[in-house]
Amino acid sequence: MREVTEALAPGTSALLALVREASVDPMVESLKGHPGQLLRCELPEGERDKLSAAVTPLPQVPPAKELNGVAQLANEREAEARLHQHEVLQAERRRRIARLRSQHLAPHELEAIIHRCTEAARHGQTRALVFRFPSELCTDGGRAINNGQPDWPQTLTGQAADFYRYWQETLRPAGYRLRVTILNYPQGFPGDAGLTLSWDAYPPG
Numbered sequence: 001m002r003e004v005t006e007a008l009a010p011g012t013s014a015l016l017a018l019v020r021e022a023s024v025d026p027m028v029e030s031l032k033g034h035p036g037q038l039l040r041c042e043l044p045e046g047e048r049d050k051l052s053a054a055v056t057p058l059p060q061v062p063p064a065k066e067l068n069g070v071a072q073l074a075n076e077r078e079a080e081a082r083l084h085q086h087e088v089l090q091a092e093r094r095r096r097i098a099r100l101r102s103q104h105l106a107p108h109e110l111e112a113i114i115h116r117c118t119e120a121a122r123h124g125q126t127r128a129l130v131f132r133f134p135s136e137l138c139t140d141g142g143r144a145i146n147n148g149q150p151d152w153p154q155t156l157t158g159q160a161a162d163f164y165r166y167w168q169e170t171l172r173p174a175g176y177r178l179r180v181t182i183l184n185y186p187q188g189f190p191g192d193a194g195l196t197l198s199w200d201a202y203p204p205g
Contacts (some may be wrong), residue, residue: 003039018051097136100164101158110166117176126200127179133160135182135190140192146182163195175199 004014019027024040032040043051113130120128135142135161144152153164167178177198184191 007037007039008036018055093134097134100133100137102161105159105162105166113163113197117199121199127196127198129194129196131160131163131195132183132192133158133195135193140191142182142193145180145193148191152180160193160195167195167197171197 007012029040045059051189083181116130117128138155138156139157140155144155156164167176179196179198181194181196183194
């Protein structure tokens with residue numbers, strides 16, 4: 001500071017710059033082409049830290065109420081996203097149910113079922129889940145299947161009924177057994193039902 005005071009004359013000014021150690025040499029080189037006197041000094045370690053702390057602003061602390069509002073907004077957006085996803089899945093489920101009710105099983109779909117059984121057997125398995133459908137495809141919402149009632153085939157509609165008839169007419173005489181189960185229980189109610197074919201104990205002949 002004494003050197004700066006001595007160098008200053010009336011009508012002149014001084015520019016003070018605090019530069020990190022790694023940037024000193026490049027800055028000095030860039031200033032050599034300009035008129036004026038360049039004075040360079042290094043602060044002691046402790047003073048350097050004090051000066052750095054003095055010129056560095058403290059982090060702004062947001063009010064707790066503001067953070068609470070941010071958290072509430074995030075939770076609301078997450079709830080909206082979950083609701084939207086649920087609505088999308090429900091709409092897709094309704095479209096699937098309408099398709100399963102209005103369209104019959106095509107030959108290529110039956111061929112895919114037999115292919116699934118063949119692949120399962122090649123992997124050493126003796127059964128395969130071959131047809132999965134929403135319990136809404138049953139006239140009683142899947143209650144007969146869930147309770148193991150023997151008249152559950154009479155509740156089937158659409159493609160589920162088509163597959164049961166295919167099993168009775170073609171697969172059963174070939175020695176395949178059929179088992180039906182409720183696969184999941186969303187909100188405590190029957191969800192999807194599954195038809196499983198097995199070939200581990202077929203009748204002789």
